[in-house]
Structure formats: C-alpha cells, structure tokens
Amino acid sequence: MKQCEECRIWTSHAACPLCLGSMEGLSDGTGEERYPSYADRKFSRRRTPRITMLAGITAVLICLLINIVIMPQFLWIFHVAGAVMYMLVSFNHTILSKSHLGSKIVMQVMSLTILLLLIDSQSGAEFLSWSVNYVVPFLIISGMVMITSIVFFRRIKWSSYFSFMIMMLILGFLPAALYAAGVTTVIWPSALAAAYAVSVIIIMMIFAQQAVLTQLGRRFHI
Amino acid sequence: MDSWYRIDNTGKVFHAVSNTDNSYVFRVSMVMREEVDPEILQEALDVISPRFPTLTVRVRKGLFWDYMEKNDEALLVQKERDYPCAPIKPAESRGYLLRVLYFGRKISVEVFHSLTDGTGATEFLKTLVYQYLQYRKRNVMDDGLILMPEDEPDSLETEDSFSQYADNVDRNVFRKEDKPSYQITGTPLRTEGMNMIHGIMDASVVNKYAKSLGTTLTGFLSAIMIQVIGREALLKSSRPKKVTIAVPVNLRRQFPSKTLRNFFSVANIGATIDKTTSFEDILKVVNEELAKRTGRTSLQKGINQHVYLQNSFMTRTIPVFLKYPAMRYGFNYIGERTKALTMTNMGNVSLPPSMSRHIERVELAFYTTVKSPVGCGIATANNTMTVTFSLSISETDIIKNFFNELMKHVDIDIEVYSNEWGKHDETM
Structure with missing residues (x-):
C-alpha cells in the first residue's frame, strides 16, 4: 500500500x-x-424496449402522413396503429420482460381485444360485428381457461395468479355487458363467457371461500 | 403460517418511487478476518431467515396499497458479481427484496429500503454472521447483542412504529417546506451502476477531534461535507449558495421501538455558503440545525405529518396506479430538490467481543438517485470507521476534497479503495 x-x-x-x-x-x-x-x-442500459417503442411511434406517424396525403377518405391508419400497439406489447412485455405469466396472459387478451375492436370498427358496413359477437368472447374465454388451468394445476403458487384471475373474471363479464348495451347481437358466446366466469367464482366460493376472502382482503386493504 | 404485512409508512414511498435509475437499495457489509465459506453461510442463512419474517417476504400488488407476503422460496447466498446496490428485480430474485452476498472476506446484505432501514438490515447481518461463526466452530457468545435465531420473532419487531408513535397533538401538515438546495451535477457514468469509494480510518481519533470542537461525529463530518460542496458550488458562480445535506435519523433513539422495519426520519441540515464563510461558521449552523431537527419535538411532528398524510381517507382510497405517480412527483420534484446529498451515519455497530475478534470492520453503502448522484454512508466497528461514497457521476472532486479537508483537521491516515466502476466503460 x-x-x-x-x-x-x-x-x-x-x-x-x-x-x-x-x-x-x-x-x-x-x-x-x-x-x-x-x-x-x-x-449496458436496456435500450431495446425504448428503441422498439420509438420505432413503433415513428412507423405510425409515417403511415398517418401517407394515409392523410394519399387516401384521406379511408383512415386505414387505425389498422396500422392497432397492429403496432399489439406488436409492441407482444415484444416488450410478453417476450422481453420477465413479468408474471398471469400478467402476460391478461395483457395479451386486452391488447388483442383492442386490436380486434379497432379492425372490426374500421371494416365492413356495421360498426362492430364479428369481433364483439364471436372473437372477443372466445378470446376472453381462452384467457380465463388458461389462468384457471394454471391455478388448478399449480396449486402451490395459486395466490400469485389471484389478481390476474380476478382481472380475467371481470373481463369475462365484458361481452355480456356489451350485449346488455345493445352492441353485441349474438348472445351465446357472450353468455358462455359470463357463465364460465360465474362458474369459476362459484367453485372458488365453495372450495376455497376462506382463502379467497383472505386474498381479497389483502388486495383491497386501504 | 401464511402471514402478510402492510408496507410501513416510509416503505410505501420507496416502493412508489423506485426504478432502474433510483434503486433505493442499500448495503450493509461485514469484512471478516478470514475468507467466507459460502456453503456454511448458506446453512446459516437457512436457519436465521424465519427469525426475520418482515425481511423474507415478497411484494404483492393490491388495488389501494401493495403489501408483503411470506416468501416460501429458498433465499440463496450469491457470490458478488454486480455493482453494489444494483436494483433488486423480484422477477429475478425469486420474489425477494434482499440479497445476501459474499466476496473474499466480505459478507453483504443488500436490501430494498421498502423493507427496512439500516438498523433492521444490520440486525439481520449480525444474526447471520453470528450463526455463520457458530457453524464455523468459532467460540462466539451473543452477550445480549444479537437477535438469536432460535427465538420467536417478537410482535414489537414487526410493528409499523410510525403508526404506533404518531399522536394527534401536532400534525403540522402544512409545515413550511425546506428551501431548494444546491444540487451536485456531473458527467453521468456511461453504464448504469455506481462507483464506490471507501475511506477507512481510525474512529476514535476523529471522534475525539469532533468532541473537542463541541460537536458530534455526524455534526463534524456534515460540516466538512457542506463546506466541500459549497466550495464546489462557488466555483460555478460566486453567488451565495444554500447547501443542504439530508441526514437520516434513527427514531429508535428517541422512541422506544424494537421494530425491524423502517423507523427513521430525515433531518435536512443546511447552511448558506459564500466566499467569506468559514468552517467554524458552518459548524455553528450545523450544530444548531442538528439540535433543532433531531430533537424529539421535531421528530414527533415529522412522524405525525407522515402518518396523517398516508392515513387520510383520500390517500387510502385512491388506487395505486394513480397514487404512485403522484408520490413519485412529490418525492422527485419536491423532496429531492431540498438536498445536495444524503449522508447517513449508522454509528458504532455493537458486537460481542467474541464476535469482534472475527470481524475487521463494517461498511454501509448507500444508493444514489438521478437528482442526487453522490451518496455517503458511514459505519464504525472495532474502532475502524469506514466512510463509503457512492457515485453515479465520473467526477470525484467532492470525495477527494472531503478526505483532504478531513486530514487537514485530523492527523490520520486514510486508506482508500474502490470498486473502480466506470474504469471498464470502454469495454462494456
């Protein structure tokens, strides 16, 4: 020294x-x-998510400019913006991040729902048809099935999926709410989604009432 | 037992404001006299973990507040590879918000500040090292200074002492905020991480000198720090500068709490510096400010304000996704502007003599933030004081001047070593 x-x-x-x-x-x-x-x-700093975000925004802005200049009567930019948004979520959150699997499922369902609603709203004579009637309800059912299956088969870690399961179950009532609001015209896919959500809630209350109430108490404490 | 805990009043703030650039992870280390055996350290950790239920947790998301839940995953010791106080990502740490590290002769515990403060982390480390030495067949006694691994955790150790000691006498919610301080700026390091610079010196010599000036060790070192930062500030412009340093205060010294969770307050100690300000002028102001801001009355007001704000019906019923951005804004743009740096002195770590023989010294490393790129942690054990600076900027002038100034006052030798962070920037 x-x-x-x-x-x-x-x-x-x-x-x-x-x-x-x-x-x-x-x-x-x-x-x-x-x-x-x-x-x-x-x-080195993780720059990939920021770079993809910047690339996505740039692509949307360029498309917006082209859309307005070349074809202002048909705004196909919504298709592009929806697709870019979905790709960003898939790349940054589903693939790159180390987030919880439950959160990845919920984010996929939500972003895909938004993308489908955007595409459907911009194409065809009706404002919304195939998306709210069929695809979105089945998408939400798939999400619910995935999360409830994980909770059922990986019981030791079920509490870590609890918040995501609650979110998916709330989403399960979305198609029924859209039917009640008159947006959806075909009842059975929406009813199926709501029925699945109700069944899961009933099963949870019968077989794990105390655990469910405990988890709810923790997650909603003020 | 499937136990859960609300995050304590201070922990909520750290939980809301942390991100990659502001890790709010601090480190307490013990430098042993012998090389650390990782297998024995793991055995010791396995035994002591249940003794600290509020540290061995994972964080779960709630709608109005997040909360902590018992973590059943194995907590593994790791060989130190990353820079100190790196952010703890639960997805990569089996949900834990603490790390137990070893490297050479050093055993370190890194903790996210949401879980506990320096006192809680030190108690954990003391018990870990005690158990480790026991397993290494060293003849060590606890002498009542160690939380014994076989004892049941006391409920007083897991309480939120902020709520416990708050009263409604003087909530002082609309107290006058501190004025903005001069902010240290510099060239950010090219890679995320921190340069750690440790200065090791004889504690009793510095302590004796501080006493001779009629102040405490914290007062003396704070005054030097303010002087050094003030001089740097005056180089940029000659106008008088308000230089404030944040000094965390262990509330357990004023309130009889046994909690192992956060229970500290921060005293902002500042002085206005101009070209004519002498060290004696600064020391006088620092002594007055320390006496005023670390007195029980002032600390009680701080606790009351803190608890009142977080317990108000409105704060409690706003969902976290709205509440956290507001807390982040308040912390980063109001709280962080009132200090140039944080200097925390955890004081002398009391160790049983039979343990002291096996421990060379204790270190405390403190995180930096974007607005406060220099931090300072001080720890003393075995009459050796280690002053640890953490920097996320490349300039080291403040540290150099601090040690220089200290050596002008006190005739001591200071050994300095660093993790040389930034040295390999070109290759990283």
Missing part, C-alpha cells in the same frame, strides 16, 4: 481512486481483491 502524493491517501490500487493519478512505482497494485472484476460483465 502506498500514498498518493497529491491526495495523501493510502491505497493498493494501481491508480489513485480519487485523482486517478497513476500509482505505478508507488503502489504495488497487489492488494487483496475487494470487489469482483467487472471487465467481462455487461451492464
């Missing part, structure tokens, strides 16, 4: 940690390793 002539501190480093002046010839540089070497480690 040698003394830095400028800073007057003692160090074993090859360069003074304060003034960064070379200590060669002064310090032997053979002191004990007190920190790991970071030379072979990658610590």
